[in-house]
Amino acid sequence: MKKALLAAALAALPFTAQANPESYTIDPNHTFMYWEVEHLGVSMQRGRFERTSGKFTLDRAAKTGGVELAVETASLSSGDNVKGSRPRTLDDHLRTADFFNVAEFPRMSFKSTGVKFAGDVPSEIAGQLTLLGVTRPLTLKVERWVCKDNPMNKKPMCGGNASATVKRTDFGMKYGVPAIGDEVRLWVSMEGYKD
Amino acid sequence: MQELLGHPAVQGGIAPFATALVVALALFGARLGGLAVGAALATAVYLIGGFAFPPVSAQQKILLVSLAVPVVGVIVDLAFKPTRAAAAVLGLIFGVLVLWVGINVLRQKETTALLIAAGGVFALTAWLTSAMFALRDDPVRAGAAALALGLGLGVSAMLSASASYGQYAVSVGAGAGAFLLVQMLLNRNIVAGATLTLSAGVACGLIASGALLASPFSPYAAAVLALIPVAVRLPAPKGGLWLQAITVSIYGGIVALAACLLSWPGVQQRLGF
Numbered sequence: 001m002k003k004a005l006l007a008a009a010l011a012a013l014p015f016t017a018q019a020n021p022e023s024y025t026i027d028p029n030h031t032f033m034y035w036e037v038e039h040l041g042v043s044m045q046r047g048r049f050e051r052t053s054g055k056f057t058l059d060r061a062a063k064t065g066g067v068e069l070a071v072e073t074a075s076l077s078s079g080d081n082v083k084g085s086r087p088r089t090l091d092d093h094l095r096t097a098d099f100f101n102v103a104e105f106p107r108m109s110f111k112s113t114g115v116k117f118a119g120d121v122p123s124e125i126a127g128q129l130t131l132l133g134v135t136r137p138l139t140l141k142v143e144r145w146v147c148k149d150n151p152m153n154k155k156p157m158c159g160g161n162a163s164a165t166v167k168r169t170d171f172g173m174k175y176g177v178p179a180i181g182d183e184v185r186l187w188v189s190m191e192g193y194k195d
Numbered sequence: 196m197q198e199l200l201g202h203p204a205v206q207g208g209i210a211p212f213a214t215a216l217v218v219a220l221a222l223f224g225a226r227l228g229g230l231a232v233g234a235a236l237a238t239a240v241y242l243i244g245g246f247a248f249p250p251v252s253a254q255q256k257i258l259l260v261s262l263a264v265p266v267v268g269v270i271v272d273l274a275f276k277p278t279r280a281a282a283a284v285l286g287l288i289f290g291v292l293v294l295w296v297g298i299n300v301l302r303q304k305e306t307t308a309l310l311i312a313a314g315g316v317f318a319l320t321a322w323l324t325s326a327m328f329a330l331r332d333d334p335v336r337a338g339a340a341a342l343a344l345g346l347g348l349g350v351s352a353m354l355s356a357s358a359s360y361g362q363y364a365v366s367v368g369a370g371a372g373a374f375l376l377v378q379m380l381l382n383r384n385i386v387a388g389a390t391l392t393l394s395a396g397v398a399c400g401l402i403a404s405g406a407l408l409a410s411p412f413s414p415y416a417a418a419v420l421a422l423i424p425v426a427v428r429l430p431a432p433k434g435g436l437w438l439q440a441i442t443v444s445i446y447g448g449i450v451a452l453a454a455c456l457l458s459w460p461g462v463q464q465r466l467g468f
Contacts, residue, residue, distance in 0.1 A: 088355070093358070096356060097405065175243070
């Protein structure tokens with residue numbers, strides 16, 4: 001019996017040795033969350049948040065990982081940010097309590113609860129999105145994922161793109177529905193450097 | 196129909212006014228015509244976002260309290276005889292309540308900014324609650340003050356804060372307008388009481404405070420709006436209810452207009468705000 005246990009432990013040794021979680025810190029200059037929402041049933045309007053921070057871990061051998069993102073909602077940008085003689089820009093309006101309510105809820109966050117892999121790259125990141133003080137499950141589908149050394153500074157880095165769809169009313173953002181769509185498509189472009 | 200009910204003017208003004216008119220006409224005989232304001236706000240809440248919400252944000256807390264206040268008003272009117280201290284005590288209660296409403300924003304501020312913001316919204320809500328409550332025995336002036344306060348705050352909020360805050364405030368004005376119109380149609384006073392004055396005073400105090408805390412709403416406009424309950428006390432001609440209602444509504448309207456102008460960015464820049 002003891003021999004069998006010893007043999008099993010020895011057999012598992014190579015695999016445990018391969019388990020190698022790596023942690024990465026988000027590069028804020030190349031990590032952005034984008035949104036897309038229908039406007040008046042006519043066009044799809046897009047915008048993005050300019051400031052995102054966070055970390056992710058990756059263990060390609062064990063096929064596990066985790067992501068934590070914090071998005072500063074006041075940094076949103078729709079492209080309309082020059083007021084001129086108008087009372088406010090679209091960015092100003094999006095910051096009010098009608099939409100992102102940035103004075104009360106300055107951060108939107110995503111914390112993963114599980115990562116699925118396809119081969120040795122992540123394919124789905126399940127987690128919890130917190131927006132306007134409400135936390136709901138969200139699964140990001142990873143559309144591309146690459147790990148390599150930065151060709152300029154030679155630092156090891158990973159990154160890619162992921163997307164998901166949420167209903168903004170689930171988070172209490174009800175203003176303007178249905179004229180301004182309830183379904184919001186989110187994209188994340190993410191890059192991080194190994195710690 | 197869905198498209199019609201989705202229009203901001205219908206959600207914030209027309210539908211609340213129609214509901215308030217029905218409520219004021221149906222309930223003035225039971226001394227509850229003042230429920231017109233609560234009915235108007237409830238209509239706007241239903242059409243804009245629905246009633247299903249946990250009180251997470253300041254706006255949700257404002258709506259929760261504002262929808263409950265008409266019930267408090269009915270209790271005050273029918274079960275108690277308010278004493279001299281009632282206006283001050285009610286002001287204090289709702290002044291403290293606004294701190295709970297704004298706690299998420301307030302706790303993110305540094306000490307000095309926290310004290311200024313908390314003191315400002317406390318004073319504004321306490322004052323509007325007390326000053327409106329003090330008009331409870333004068334239904335024409337109470338209706339005119341609530342009309343000017345709701346519309347002035349609504350337009351100011353739409354210009355410089357959030358559109359939904361603006362719509363909710365306009366619905367209060369629409370409810371008060373319906374209350375005033377019923378008096379003009381009947382050519383006699385109907386009871387305003389705490390039911391109308393608390394509904395309008397607390398709702399507008401909380402909405403203005405929410406706009407101040409969460410949006411770039413002008414504190415100067417808020418200060419001017421606070422003068423409306425005083426402005427409607429100016430002397431009015433004794434030539435009948437119509438003339439009196441129109442005159443005191445103009446008094447309140449002029450102050451409301453001044454607040455709207457102060458919320459316009461071009462005017463703010465010229466005045467150096």
